[in-house]
Amino acid sequence: MISFLDLKKINAVHAPDFQQKMTAFLERGWYILGDEVGAFEKAFSLFCGTKYCVGVGNGFDALVLLFKGYIALGKLQKGDEVLVPANTYIASILAILEADLVPVLVEPKIDTYNINPDLIIEKITSKTKAILAVHLYGQLAEMDKINSIATAHQLLVVEDAAQGHGAIIENQKRAGNLSHAAAFSFYPGKNLGALGDGGAITTNDADLAETVAILRNYGSKVKYQNDLIGVNSRLDELQAAFLNVKLPHLDDDNQKRRGIAQRYLLEIQNDKIILPFWDYSANHVFHLFVIRTKNRLELQQYLLDNHIETMIHYPIPPYRQKALKEWHSNSFPITDLIHQEVLSLPISSVLTMDEVEIIISTINKY
Numbered sequence: 001m002i003s004f005l006d007l008k009k010i011n012a013v014h015a016p017d018f019q020q021k022m023t024a025f026l027e028r029g030w031y032i033l034g035d036e037v038g039a040f041e042k043a044f045s046l047f048c049g050t051k052y053c054v055g056v057g058n059g060f061d062a063l064v065l066l067f068k069g070y071i072a073l074g075k076l077q078k079g080d081e082v083l084v085p086a087n088t089y090i091a092s093i094l095a096i097l098e099a100d101l102v103p104v105l106v107e108p109k110i111d112t113y114n115i116n117p118d119l120i121i122e123k124i125t126s127k128t129k130a131i132l133a134v135h136l137y138g139q140l141a142e143m144d145k146i147n148s149i150a151t152a153h154q155l156l157v158v159e160d161a162a163q164g165h166g167a168i169i170e171n172q173k174r175a176g177n178l179s180h181a182a183a184f185s186f187y188p189g190k191n192l193g194a195l196g197d198g199g200a201i202t203t204n205d206a207d208l209a210e211t212v213a214i215l216r217n218y219g220s221k222v223k224y225q226n227d228l229i230g231v232n233s234r235l236d237e238l239q240a241a242f243l244n245v246k247l248p249h250l251d252d253d254n255q256k257r258r259g260i261a262q263r264y265l266l267e268i269q270n271d272k273i274i275l276p277f278w279d280y281s282a283n284h285v286f287h288l289f290v291i292r293t294k295n296r297l298e299l300q301q302y303l304l305d306n307h308i309e310t311m312i313h314y315p316i317p318p319y320r321q322k323a324l325k326e327w328h329s330n331s332f333p334i335t336d337l338i339h340q341e342v343l344s345l346p347i348s349s350v351l352t353m354d355e356v357e358i359i360i361s362t363i364n365k366y
Contacts (some may be wrong), residue, residue: 001308001309001354002278002307002308002309002346002351002358002359003309003346004245004306004309004310004311004344004346005346005348006348006351007188007189007193008204009350010348010350011195012148013350014242014245014246014249015266015339017245018195018242018245019102019242020035020148021036021238021241021245022238024241024250025116025238025241026223027116027199028349029055029063030093030198030237030361031237031238032237033217033234033235033237034237035057035236036085036237036238036240036241036244037234037235037240039228039233039240039244039320040053040055040123040235040240040241040247040257040262041053041054041055041200041230043247044184044200044202044243044247045202045214045223046179047166047174047247047250047265048174048175048176048182048202048206049173049174049176049177049204050176050177050182050202050203051204051206051209052202052203052204052205052206052208052209052214053200053201053202053209054155054200054201054209054213054216055198055199055234055235055240056198056199056216056233056234056235057186057198057199057216057232057233057234057236058185058186058187058197058198058233059091059162059183059185059186059187059199059235059237060091060094060095060098060185060190060199060300061093061133061199061216061231062183062184062201063091063095063096063099063158063160063183063198064095064098064099065201065212065215065231065233065303066158066201066208066212067082067095067096067099067101067130067158068099068215069201069208069211069212069215070130070156070208070209070227071099071100072215073207073208073211075156076101076129076130076156077129078099078100078101079100079102079121079127080093080102080106080127080130081101081102081103081104081125081127081128081129081130082096082101082102082103082128082129082130082131082132082158083104083106083115083120083128083130083132084096084103084104084105084106084115084131084132084134084241085105085106085107085108085114085130085132085134085203086105086106086107086108086138086317086318086319086332086334086335087108087113087136087318087332087334087335087338087339088108088134088136088160088189088318089313089314089365090133090314090318090321090324091132091162092134092160093105093318093324095183096132098258099336101130102127103330104123104128105318105327105330105335106119106120106123107332107333107334107335108136108332108334108338110337110338111138111276111277112139112276112277113137113139113290113338113342114134114135114136114139114140114141114142114151114161115131115134115146116134117142117145117146117149120149121148121149123148124153124155126157128153129155129156130155130156130158130336131146131150131156131157131158132150132156132158132159132161133157133158133159133160133178133179133317134160134162134163135159135160135161135162135163135164135175136163137276137282137285137286137287137288137289137290137313138163138164138167138191138257138285138286138287138288138359139161139164139276139278139283140164140167140175140178140282140283141159141168142283143157143159143169143179144169145167146179147178147179157180158179158180158181158182158183158315159175159176159178159179159182159183160182160183161175161176161182161183161202162184162185162190162314163183163184163185163190163191163287163288164285164287165184165190165191165192165250165254165285165287166191166250166251166254166285167254167282167283167285167299168190168280168281168282168283169283170283176202177202177204180203180205181201181202181203181205181208182201182202182203182206183197183199183220183226184199184200184201184202185197185199186198186200186243190287191250191257191285191287192243192246192247193246194236194242195239195240195241195242196234196236196237196239197239198235198240198243199233199235199238202237206340209266211228211261214227214230214233215228215231215233216230216231216232216233217230217231217232217234217328218230218231218281219231223286225237239301246322252349253349254282254285254286254349256349257285257286257287257347257348257349258282258284258285258286260286260289260347260351260356261278261284261289261347262280263353263356263360264345264356264359264360266271267360267364268291268363268364269364270363270364270366272293272294272295272299272366273291273292273293273363273366274291274292274293274341275291276289276290276291278298286315286347287319288313288344288347289344289345289346289347290313290342290343290344290345291342291343292338292341292342293341293343296312296341296343297298297340299338299343299349299366300312300349301334301365303359303362303363303366304310305343306362308346308359308362309346310343310344310345311343312329312342312343312344312347313342313344314339314342315331315339316339317335317336317339319332319335320336340357345359346359347364360363
């Protein structure tokens with residue numbers, strides 16, 4: 001069986017370094033917000049090109065605390081509208097709601113699956129105060145256009161970069177440094193994945209970085225003094241240690257993913273399959289390689305019968321989820337089409353070219 005994502009194999013190559021980090025962690029005896037978290041925050045901010053990085057418990061908290069940080073600073077107010085792609089993973093939308101803000105859904109482009117900048121303008125009202133640009137599946141949203149719109153309308157721009165670790169725009173700026181602030185997830189399946197939950201925000205805004213650092217730690221900057229109503233959401237010291245091992249390999253791992261994606265794009269030749277758009281630049285890190293087909297379940301079963309595991313990202317649009325039932329009367333036809341047809345093929349830094357050959361050959365015979 002060709003696994004969709006072999007996390008054990010991905011992490012096995014780092015096992016000796018993980019063991020060393022674990023031994024040092026036990027010997028040091030400092031388990032919360034220690035040297036490893038500090039080292040990772042510094043290394044990841046340098047990697048992204050930002051002045052600041054604040055490690056938090058997970059990617060969802062990164063978004064929530066980022067928005068709550070802006071509220072604490074007076075740059076957002078509860079009830080403000082945030083534009084967000086309609087086809088994103090529901091966590092993007094739930095984070096807006098958790099921060100007492102109002103999500104306004106915008107249709108994506110059918111070829112890139114990212115938010116359509118031309119439709120953003122149509123959704124802007126006097127209540128709109130921010131745009132949440134999601135780098136879905138690992139491809140950068142059209143940040144130049146989004147930032148231009150935001151500047152013209154005096155809006156904040158936030159990146160949901162949970163799937164975009166290391167993606168680079170033409171001017172060599174990376175995901176996490178293309179907006180006012182960004183949120184990252186280090187969930188194990190991400191391109192930069194921990195061995196548990198983890199997240200971070202990146203920004204060049206010193207006030208926001210300081211505020212998020214306070215919010216993540218019960219609203220406290222000085223022990224037992226609480227300046228804000230905060231939470232407990234600190235990047236785990238041991239997970240930070242593991243991330244410090246893996247971060248130097250991220251660019252190489254992303255390049256391996258691009259190599260696989262290039263083969264898929266050039267060699268999959270089946271008129272039943274719609275391949276994703278990519279301009280062959282470094283703006284895509286292929287967290288996922290997502291195709292579309294009219295008979296998705298049939299294709300998925302065919303591939304499973306041929307020992308190839310796939311996944312669906314995502315089967316149900318957020319606005320059709322039971323949790324958001326008050327949105328069910330809305331209409332997002334492009335989002336609906338995407339969620340009905342998408343299927344994710346195996347792609348990772350440890351997928352072999354022999355396995356890629358089998359996947360391509362099997363799909364071409366479908």
